Amino acid sequence: MLNLSTLRPKIKKPSQVRRGRGLGSGRGAYSGRGIKGQKARTGGNIKPGFEGGRQPFIRQMPKMKGFRSPHAKAQAVDLRIIAKAFGDGSHISPKELEQKGFIRTAAIPVKILGNSEIKRKFQFRGVTFSKSAKAAIQKAGGIIKENETPKE
Numbered sequence: 001m002l003n004l005s006t007l008r009p010k011i012k013k014p015s016q017v018r019r020g021r022g023l024g025s026g027r028g029a030y031s032g033r034g035i036k037g038q039k040a041r042t043g044g045n046i047k048p049g050f051e052g053g054r055q056p057f058i059r060q061m062p063k064m065k066g067f068r069s070p071h072a073k074a075q076a077v078d079l080r081i082i083a084k085a086f087g088d089g090s091h092i093s094p095k096e097l098e099q100k101g102f103i104r105t106a107a108i109p110v111k112i113l114g115n116s117e118i119k120r121k122f123q124f125r126g127v128t129f130s131k132s133a134k135a136a137i138q139k140a141g142g143i144i145k146e147n148e149t150p151k152e
Helices: 079-085 094-100 131-140
Strands: 075-078 110-113 123-125 143-145
Touching (some): 075 079, 079 110, 131 143
């Protein structure tokens, strides 16, 4: 007769292995831990990165030297470098400076520095200037659009 007390599962679940419950369990004595040693004892865990007493790999690596702030106010570029790298009438924006490798990223503001004389006319957009750099650019006949961001 079928009732709740006679119901059994179709597939029998394999019995779980209980380690360390005497010799009759089949996993008695050392219970899969081997003989003696730190890992055979209770609480005998080894910390991650521990290499048996020798100098750990992470401590063999050299320390990082220097620091570059991701919150830098502006990246500085010298006016003489720009004069050497760009031709007369060039449009200069943070994107062009990044492509030439003068700045790390166009996302951080750029400031043009330097009090050297330049002969070429440049068109600047999306960068700020020191007073001396601004005067030198205007003296050469360059165009400055400080607050405009370049269109991509």
